Amino acid sequence: MKFTKINQLLVPNVTTPCENTSFIPISHFPDKIHTTPRNPGFHFSTELQDFLQGKQLLFDDLPFPIELIQQHYENGFVSYRPGIAYGQDLFCNRCGNEDSFLFSAFHCARCHSECFYCRKCITMGRISQCTPLVSWIGPEINIITLEHPLKWSGQLSLAQQTASTEVVKVINENREILCWAVCGAGKTEVLFDGIAQAILNGKRVCLATPRTDVVIELVPRMKAAFPHTEVIALYGGSEDRHKFAPLTLSTTHQLLRFYRAFDVVIIDEADAFPYSSEPMLEYAVQHSKKPDASTVYLSATPSPAWQHEVKQGKRHAITIPARYHKRPLPVPTFKWCGNWRKLLKKKQIPAILTKWILNHLSNRKQAFLFIPHVHEAESLVSLLKKLDSRITAVYSEDQNRKEKVTSFRQGEIPILITTTILERGVTVPNIDVAVLGAEDAIFTESALVQISGRVGRSASYPTGDITFFHYGKTKAMIAAKTHIEDMNKEGFKRNLLIGE
Known part of the structure; x- marks a missing residue:
């Protein structure tokens, strides 16, 4: 598609074909955004408003005639932005990509010329130099709440209530906060009052997380807590893809479709892959927020940089150093197991690990056994069977992954060997955890803290054993243990914990 300017209005060649007019791709105009003054007398399409509000979509994504969209642009209700900014360097306005190796040129049938497109966000639909991003800039649909939206009857612990009060304050004041809470602290419940306050004030809330399974798990919990509020879930293949609601649950990838949409953005597992290592996702989050939006980050294991900023007073944070059942976090123990990889190649298991396995089988105590890599898990499981x-064993590419995790939850599997794929999100009431090869680089401080966090989460079973089998201690192992011990110390200091 190409455009020209007529009386300062951007006009596409598909609505104004003219042989004597020069049309060029939208990226060739110097403007970063194309808007016109709003015409208050224009009768806009409420269907287009409902579909496009808070989004940045391609013409191909819009089930409306281009003439209707252009009419809304000319009357100040829709804006156009170039998908790919064209200058000295290429830049994708949808995903923030500026890596020249992630742009490719092709002969475009729309603009009939060599046209660059972004390969980084290609899964969201091809965006190129001649494709505009279309957004709604007209009046917003008001959120009307006739009664208090929160219907949760649970009770927060003292630590949760302190954090909840601070979250409400941050949301009311349109600020930013990190909620640094131990694994199993009940972070979701801490959000309830803040979300309710935002909805009462007519604000739109997005709770985003890097992982699809977390979104799916949160849906019934949020619908139960907010039964009279529309809650939608966005992830690959979601049926809610084209909806916009007061409370949106989304993977961080799906936020690439949003632009200045949300008054409150909550990022769960801000330290988790891929969000922690993918600038595109942080870009998506920032562009999905309104300019004065409040932001809440949730993490049990903030990055070292964030931890340093908190300690220096440069990042606003609230800590929850205790679980709701008020028992200390189980602390890992280190056990040397020798050159376990060499033994595995000889089809042998370290004697200390065999003893651990047999002990759990005889005591009928379920356990996770983490191991660095898939091929090692496969070798180990053949011996342990x-x-x-x-x-x-279970790993990310395992087609029966969900079924195996379900069987483990139901007590049908005594010991589940796993890679780091299960370091987060899976909660089983009464288990122990071991890590074989804890010295491997894949087991960072964050990963080891998360793995340790699988143990003692239930009020009925608040204790358990965590064992790091290793072939040499690492800084990450020591840092993880120190992290857990420091949280326990803070919990006791604030009178949030009972017992040793």
Whole structure:
């Protein structure tokens, strides 16, 4: 598609074909955004408003005639932005990509010329130099709440209530906060009052997380807590893809479709892959927010940089150093197991690990056994099945992953060998955890803290054993143990914990 300017208005060649007019791709105009003054007498399409509000979409994504969209642009209700900014360097306005290796040129049938497109966000639809991003800039649909939206009847712990009060304050004042809470602290419940206050004030809230399974898990919990509020879930293949609601649950990837949409953005697991290592996702989050939006980050394991900023007073944070059941976090123990990889190649298991396995089988105590890599998990499970045929392994590419996790939850699998894929999100009431090869680089401080956080989460079973089997201690192992011990110390200092 190409455009020209007529009386300072951007006009596409598909609505104004003219042989004597020069049309060029939208990226060739110097403007970063194309808008016109709003015509208060224009009768806008409420269907287009409902579909486009808070979004940045391609013409191909819009089930409306281009003439209707252009009419709304000319009357000041829709804006156009170039998908790919064209200057000395290329820049994708949808995903923030500026890496020249992630742009490719092709002969475009729309603009009939060589046209660059962004490969980084290609899964969201191809965006190129001649494709505009279309956004709604007309009046917003008001959120009307006739009664208090929160219907949760649970009770927060003292630590949760302190954090909840601070979150409400931050949301009311349109500020930013990090909620640094231990694994199993009940972070979701801490958000309830803040979300309710935002909805009462007519604000739109987005709770985003890097992982699809977390979004799916949160949906029934949020719908139960806010039964009279529309709640939608956005992830790959979601049926809610084209909806916009007061409370949106979304993967961080899906936020690439949004632009100045949300008054409150909550990022759960801000330290988790891929959000922690992908600038595109942080870009998506920032552009999905309104300019004066409040932001809440949730994390059990903030990055070292964020931890330093908190300690220096440069980042506003509230800590929850205790779980709701007020028992201390189980602390990992270190056990040397020798060159376990060499033994595995010889189809042998370290004696200390065999003893650990047999002890758990005889005591009928379920356990996770983490191992660095898939091929090692496969080698280990073939040996351990000789001890108990029910022992199995799971990893990200395992087609039966969900079924195995379900079987483990139901007590049908005594020991589940896993890669770091299960370091987060899976809660089983009464288990122990071990890590074989804790010295491997894949087991960062963050990963080891998260793995340790699988133990003792239930009020009925608040204790458990965490064992790091290693072939040499690492800084990450020591840092993880120190992290957990420091949280316990803070919990006792603030009188949030009972017992040792």
